[in-house]
Amino acid sequence: WWPAFGWSFGSGGMPELVHIDVAYGVNEDRWKSFFDWLTAKGPLVFLVSHQWSECYIPETTWLVEHLVSKGYPVRILTTDQLDRLSITPEGVLVDGVKVGTFWRQFPIFETVGKLADLVVAAHGGVVRLVPEFAHFGNKAWFHVFARQLGWFERNMQPDDFALLREIIPDSHFVQHARSFPCHVGELYIDSVQSLKMLGQDDRDKLVLKICGANNLAARSYGVLIGEGIRSDLWQTWMNDRLNNNQPFIIQERFHTGVMRMPVWNTKHKRAEVFSCRVLMRPWAYNGTVVSVHGCAVPHQFHKVHGMVSMAVSPVTLRGGELAA
Numbered sequence: 001w002w003p004a005f006g007w008s009f010g011s012g013g014m015p016e017l018v019h020i021d022v023a024y025g026v027n028e029d030r031w032k033s034f035f036d037w038l039t040a041k042g043p044l045v046f047l048v049s050h051q052w053s054e055c056y057i058p059e060t061t062w063l064v065e066h067l068v069s070k071g072y073p074v075r076i077l078t079t080d081q082l083d084r085l086s087i088t089p090e091g092v093l094v095d096g097v098k099v100g101t102f103w104r105q106f107p108i109f110e111t112v113g114k115l116a117d118l119v120v121a122a123h124g125g126v127v128r129l130v131p132e133f134a135h136f137g138n139k140a141w142f143h144v145f146a147r148q149l150g151w152f153e154r155n156m157q158p159d160d161f162a163l164l165r166e167i168i169p170d171s172h173f174v175q176h177a178r179s180f181p182c183h184v185g186e187l188y189i190d191s192v193q194s195l196k197m198l199g200q201d202d203r204d205k206l207v208l209k210i211c212g213a214n215n216l217a218a219r220s221y222g223v224l225i226g227e228g229i230r231s232d233l234w235q236t237w238m239n240d241r242l243n244n245n246q247p248f249i250i251q252e253r254f255h256t257g258v259m260r261m262p263v264w265n266t267k268h269k270r271a272e273v274f275s276c277r278v279l280m281r282p283w284a285y286n287g288t289v290v291s292v293h294g295c296a297v298p299h300q301f302h303k304v305h306g307m308v309s310m311a312v313s314p315v316t317l318r319g320g321e322l323a324a
Helices: 014-024 028-038 054-069 114-123 140-147 149-155 158-167 192-196 231-243
Strands: 044-048 074-078 085-088 091-094 101-105 128-130 171-174 182-184 187-189 206-210 223-225 248-252 259-265 270-285 288-298 311-313 316-318 321-323
Touching: 014 028, 014 054, 014 288, 028 288, 044 054, 054 074, 085 114, 114 128, 140 149, 140 171, 140 248, 149 158, 171 182, 182 248, 192 231, 206 231, 259 288, 259 311, 270 311, 288 316
Parallel strands: 044 074, 044 101, 101 128
Antiparallel strands: 085 091, 171 248, 182 187, 206 223, 206 248, 259 270, 270 288, 288 311, 316 321
């Protein structure tokens, strides 16, 4: 009955989800299997950017303390402490201790110096890096899926392919003015100028999303929903992308539903019924779903992402079914 879905490919937010599940006492066996897997090759280090991922440092610190209390060999290292990191042909060490796995909480556009050396070492099998860098930004994969449907259909289980067809909106990658013509959903767009000059009815059918190595490519910063956007703002957004060589995708807009769920209002200290839109982000490893982050935001917002006025619902996984 959840009205909107999202797939979590990045690394941010995982400590928060662990904290939620610990607080509600759900999915404990799944998390144990996950952390057993993460530490199977030796000590685990959460390597967190003190710039782009600074907001994740407190919750990752909590997670490390929680895992240490469970007996796991885990520590945290921020990118302003790289003097503690040593990379050798025989292994990668932090504070002189050989590391089995690094949990990567730094973006590709910060990957220089020792961070680049770490990625190379992981590519050579000296250490494990999780999550690994994708060949494309997360959003660009939507374009790959839309343009290579035949390959995915031949190489996926029919039910899995049908599910992705249902929940992934048609998408087209725009790198420059030569990235046209294209079809997106029911719209045919023959040039970037045509995209800029779309009328309001057609703009309402689209979402534009910055992708690639860009600090606007995450957390909904670089998302422009066409509905209600003035023509001049629509054109300015696009000109800024093209003039600064910032790729983006044009995506068919799916209309999400509004649901009502019981929540505890922490501001007014009372229970109430919350009219909201819900984003569900599954977390998985080796094809196994560990947990699901259920984020509900006020119904008047169409960007369903983390904000102050949101509710987070625990999701229990039971035999492949969701129970919130």
